[in-house]
Amino acid sequence: MTKKVMRPIAIFDIDGTIFRSSLTIELFRKLVADGVFPAAIISKVRKSEEKWLNRQGHYDDYVADLVKAYEKSIVGKKRSEVLRACREVIRDHKYRTYRYTRKLLKTLRGKYFTICISSSPFEVVREYNKFLKFDKIFGWEMGIDERGRYTGKSLHIPALYKKELIVRYVRSHSLNFAGSVGVGDTEEGFSSGNRSEESKVFESVIK
Numbered sequence: 001m002t003k004k005v006m007r008p009i010a011i012f013d014i015d016g017t018i019f020r021s022s023l024t025i026e027l028f029r030k031l032v033a034d035g036v037f038p039a040a041i042i043s044k045v046r047k048s049e050e051k052w053l054n055r056q057g058h059y060d061d062y063v064a065d066l067v068k069a070y071e072k073s074i075v076g077k078k079r080s081e082v083l084r085a086c087r088e089v090i091r092d093h094k095y096r097t098y099r100y101t102r103k104l105l106k107t108l109r110g111k112y113f114t115i116c117i118s119s120s121p122f123e124v125v126r127e128y129n130k131f132l133k134f135d136k137i138f139g140w141e142m143g144i145d146e147r148g149r150y151t152g153k154s155l156h157i158p159a160l161y162k163k164e165l166i167v168r169y170v171r172s173h174s175l176n177f178a179g180s181v182g183v184g185d186t187e188e189g190f191s192s193g194n195r196s197e198e199s200k201v202f203e204s205v206i207k
Helices: 023-033 039-053 059-074 079-093 099-108 122-132 158-172 184-190
Strands: 008-012 113-121 136-144 150-156 176-183
Touching: 008 099, 008 158, 023 039, 023 059, 023 079, 023 113, 023 122, 039 059, 059 150, 079 122, 099 176, 113 122, 113 158, 122 136, 136 158
Parallel strands: 008 113, 008 176, 113 136
Antiparallel strands: 136 150
């Protein structure tokens, strides 16, 4: 009986690794521009955005403020409106990639089982994956009520526990840690204190 070959994995981040911007930022801007989110919500992020642009503040602070504004604004909004915005964001921005990491993904595809773990909303990550073609994607998932409207409750934030998520996924899908690769911020999630076999096999190709 032929022994099944267990494929190694290649884990990528998207924002700032493949995509030259942030999917969350672009989706937020689109939802404001379309009138799905109120225009006034921009004031909640403008200060931290200007500080970042003027090199007086941190990008992470800007993104944190934007995520809070997104969470507040999404409550009660129709999923169909967000999905439409996702399609338009990806249509307009899908080629805004770093050539190196996009080429690397293409090179690894087939030999490796490719996984994306993103902190951006799952809806826009899924739409982008029609272009990127990862084998498996994870993104920020929010609750939706029986009317098809967002509750504002976060159900799944995979970027907060990357290591645990991947270890569980790899073990349950007959994949292989040996020879695997982490690209972007993904490697950081596997390098904390515990030098288990899982954390040892990851090598960061690009930071």
